[in-house]
Amino acid sequence: MAEYIDAFATAYDRFWAPYPERMGEAWLRLHAHLAPGAERSLLDVGCGTGIVAARFAAAGYRVVGVDVSAAMIARARERLAGTDAVLLTADATDFEVPRPCAFALSTYDIVNHVGELDRVRAYLRRVHAAVPPGGWFGFDMSTIRGLSADVPPVSREDGTASVVAARGPLDGERRPLHITGELRGDDGRTTPFATTITNTAHRVADVLAALTDAGWVPKHVTAVDDLLTDVPDPEALPRVAVIAHRA
Ligand SMILES: C[S@@+](CC[C@H](N)C(=O)[O-])C[C@H]1O[C@@H](n2cnc3c(N)ncnc32)[C@H](O)[C@@H]1O
Numbered sequence: 181m182a183e184y185i186d187a188f189a190t191a192y193d194r195f196w197a198p199y200p201e202r203m204g205e206a207w208l209r210l211h212a213h214l215a216p217g218a219e220r221s222l223l224d225v226g227c228g229t230g231i232v233a234a235r236f237a238a239a240g241y242r243v244v245g246v247d248v249s250a251a252m253i254a255r256a257r258e259r260l261a262g263t264d265a266v267l268l269t270a271d272a273t274d275f276e277v278p279r280p281c282a283f284a285l286s287t288y289d290i291v292n293h294v295g296e297l298d299r300v301r302a303y304l305r306r307v308h309a310a311v312p313p314g315g316w317f318g319f320d321m322s323t324i325r326g327l328s329a330d331v332p333p334v335s336r337e338d339g340t341a342s343v344v345a346a347r348g349p350l351d352g353e354r355r356p357l358h359i360t361g362e363l364r365g366d367d368g369r370t371t372p373f374a375t376t377i378t379n380t381a382h383r384v385a386d387v388l389a390a391l392t393d394a395g396w397v398p399k400h401v402t403a404v405d406d407l408l409t410d411v412p413d414p415e416a417l418p419r420v421a422v423i424a425h426r427a
Contacts, residue, residue, distance in 0.1 A: 183375045187363050191336075200228070204236065207407070215316055218282045221241060222284075223245075224285050225286045234256075243260065247267075253268070272290060273294065277310040300390055316424070319421070334346075340364050341361060353381045355378070384401060398422065
């Protein structure tokens, strides 16, 4: 289970926002391209602090967000205040939506966060149950290559927080990301925190087969910086985007 504890939720929002901000724009454009005139309703599974969901809400989408971390959902709730977004603290493998959503989206490696392949299958089935026929589903995932790569620790700091994220060794299919940091309060006092987030590596082909088993029709596998162009060898990239249709 990935641990997005309260202090890390604050640090995530501060230091990890550029990727979801960029991808929110890209997926919004893609949905308009795939399904012009479709109902504007979004299911964001693993919605985190609501960065992507808020971009869709600003474009007129009614949002349902799901995330297992109450700390992340609390920040999403603040970000989406004033909209009619429904935000649920629930596991991606076991949730029900209050209304169907024409577009489902999971950004930033939710497939890898969810864990072993049986849990991924349950997650893909849950999303399928939430999207009516004709709807679309997009998500990104780190590939085995991406999760196997040796990357140096990442350090981020501003006046109010600092964080270091360092990958542990690959253990079978699982790769831990050890995060330590501290938050600084207005009174100058610091609160240290530490957490570990575990990602599971999957073959893209296994995820595509699980998608099909769950009732989806996989349509495209692309690079995350070009959601319109299929890539011939997804395993050669560190991260890919997958786009599926519900027939
Ligand atoms: C890297 S963050 C991405 C958040 C958001 N999608 C974004 O792009 O900013 C991963 C998120 O997945 C959530 N998560 C991890 N495991 C989950 C699970 N089993 N069910 C639902 N959410 C999960 C975490 O709590 C965290 O908010």
